[in-house]
Each structure stands twice: as C-alpha cells, then as structure tokens.
Amino acid sequence: MVVVALSSRRDLLAGRVGVVPDALTLENFRRVLDSFPVTTWFGNSVAIALSTAVLTVVTNLLAGYAFAHLRFRGSSTLFVLLLGTLVLPVQVIMVALFRLVTELHLYGTYWAVILPTSASALGVFLSRQYFVGIPRDLLDAARLDGAGEWRTFTRVVLPLAKPLVAVLFFMSLLSSWNDFAWPLIALKDNDLFTLPIGLLYLQGQYGPDYTATMAFALINVAPMLAVFLVFQRFFVRGFVTSGLR
Template identity: 40%
Template sequence: MNAFSKGDFFLYFKNSLFVSVTATLLTVLINTMAGYALSKFIFKGRDIIFYTMIATLMIPLQVIMVPIFLLLKNLGMLNSLWGIIIPPAATPTGIFLARQYILTIPNSLIEAARIDGGGEFFIFHSIILPLATPIIGTITIFSFMWRWNDFLWPFIVISTPKLMTVQLALANFVGQYQINWASLLAMTIISMIPMIIVFLLFQKYFVKGLTAGGVKF
C-alpha cells in the first residue's frame, strides 16, 4: 500500500485503466466494423483501401506524430485523456486481423439474415460479433497491452501531473540523484497486474484468432 501512496500512484493507475479500457473498447468496435465492411461488402476501391491501410504499417509513428499533435491542438484535445484514446483508435493490424477472420464466416448466414429483413447493424451485432469472438479476444489483448504500456504518446499529449498514466508516473518516479528501488519495483509489479488479468481472460481466443487470420483472400 505504500507504493500506492507515493505520488498519487493510485490516481495514475486509474488514469491508465480508464485509457486502456476505453481505448480497447473503441479499437475493438472500429476494427471489427471496418473488417466487416472490407470483407463482406463489395464496392469500388475496396481492395485499394485495404492495401493502402496495410501499407500504413510501414510508416513510423515519428513521421505522423507532429501532424496528429497539431490536429489535437486545433481540436482542443491536448492535455486530456481523450487525446490519448482517440487518435490511435483504429489500428491497421487490428483491421487486418478482423477482416481476415470475418472472411471465414459463411456469406449464407448474412444473406439469410438479409432475406429475413435484418439490417446491417443487426447482422453485425447478432451474427458477426458472436462468431468473431476469437479475433475480438486477440485484438483486445493486443490493444490493452499496447495502451497500458504506451509511454511516448501520453508523454507528448499530457502535461498535467494529475492526468499522468502509470508509465509516465514510473518514469517520473526515477529521481536524478537517488531511486527508491523498493517502491519503484512494487509499483512496477502492481502495474503488471491488469495485463496479466486481461491475458488470462482472453488467452483461449488468442491462438485461434491468430491462426484464423491466415486464410487466403
């Protein structure tokens, strides 16, 4: 408990938990919706959009960091937790995995639902999401761990100490002349607990979700 009392660590823990959970929910929703659209809808330019999105994986974060920072500044989202959450909500890797998995869902199920009068949101909610739980679990693990461990983007966006995440707090806890190793190691171990819990909850979907992404398209 002494570790939590050091520099409002419990507050930083709550900030990280809010950012990671909210961002993961947004990422799962956006990625599965995009994967559904790119796998089951036929429209002009679909493949171009998909391959362009995959090509963005080769662009380093440092290249787009300044434009995103200026955009957040114009939107008034700097120095807020939402400024950490929203910009990376849609990830090319997550969309790719979702698209590849949803391709394995038979089109006959979707067509039958459409014939029965089901709308696209009903199909997505009642058919796609339940059948795509393996890939949703995989994306959840990736997204949560990435957001929880992220240091660079929160470091750029956040300037108020009360809004710091766990990773920023751990970095700031390291003093220039001395380090309280006992408290630092205790806080580091405590910060690992949410990741372990998330992985244990979704690990049964992990391998199945990844292997399903290898289907040809």
C-alpha cells in the same frame, strides 16, 4: 522484478538477494504509494486503456466487416494502403498529430490520448481475415429473411466473432496500457499521467532505488498479466482463426 520488489533495499545493496529472498517485505510498495499518486495514475491508465480498447474494437470490427463482405469502389486499394501504414512508426506522425489535437482543443485531456489510437491497421487486417472465413451463404440467408447490413452484422456475424473480439480488446488494452511516448506529449497535468509516465517520474526522484522502481513496475505489469492468464484461450483461438500464424 518480483524478487527485487519484495526485497529490502538494504539487502539489495549488500548483495544478499537471491532467487528467493530470505525475508519478504512490502515496504517498497508502501514507500511508492505514500510518495506518489499511484492510485490516481492507475485510475487514469484504466480509464484511458478501457476507452481506447472499446473504441478500437468497434472501429476495427466494422471496418473489417466492410472490407470482407461489402463491395465498394476502391476497396482493395484502400485496404492495401491501410496495411501500408503498418510500416510507419508513430514518431513519423507525432508532430502532425500534436497539431491536430491542439487545433481540436483536446491537448491535455484524456481524449488527446484516446481518439488518435481508436483504430488499428493490424486490428482491421485481423478482423477482415476472420470475417472472410464466415460463409457468405450464411449472410445471404439473413438478408433473404429481411435483415439489413447492421442487423446481419450484430445478430449473425458478431456472435461468431467472440475470439476475435477478445484478441482485439486485449491487443488494444495492452498497447494503450504500455504506451509512453504519446501520453507523455499529449498530457500536461500530473494528475492525468498514466503508470508508464509515473514510472519515469519515480526513477527521476529515487535515482538508484531499484527496489521502489521494481515495486512500481510490478504494479504496472500485474493487471495486464492477470487479464492475459484469464483469457489466454480466447487470444490463441482468435489469432489462429484470424489467419495470423
């Protein structure tokens, strides 16, 4: 992808592109940026992905803590049903989800994409597994000192869950950033499109112009790759300590 994105279209058609191109060019990026509102689509992707990631982290942490350390009727059954949703592909619920966001007058807005994905069964499972490993004596000591459940969670549990927060944030960020099917359905205005949708639009416009396509794909991939490389030690630690091996 990098090699083709930095190669000229003429060299590609002539078969002169190897592992290392003879001449590097940024013409493909200029052509894409001049022809399409890539910066707008990039901003939409950032806004939607960050909002979804923040909401998902908050929801998953609270639900995971409840399943791990709060006792209420039907908690085990509810947790099993929650895990059962992992086997359901998103295509199964798309029609019902579309009717829901339409009736809530959210269709064609950011919220139509953000709210339906602001929770994750896998994220709740990882949170629950992580919080189970926190000694109950530590929580009981906080309660004996007069801390309520919310203060116990924010002052005792949350500071110990930094690796988990990193994992949940990146998983949600990556999933939302790369999501294609649901944003394509929920967003109707070109100015609200995200990068994955824009990539399909570009392919339809340029046809076999693989250099422009790879340049656009590189713009889409680079931010998530950078985030992972910077925070990878937190992701690995979070996965190991949450019980997913």
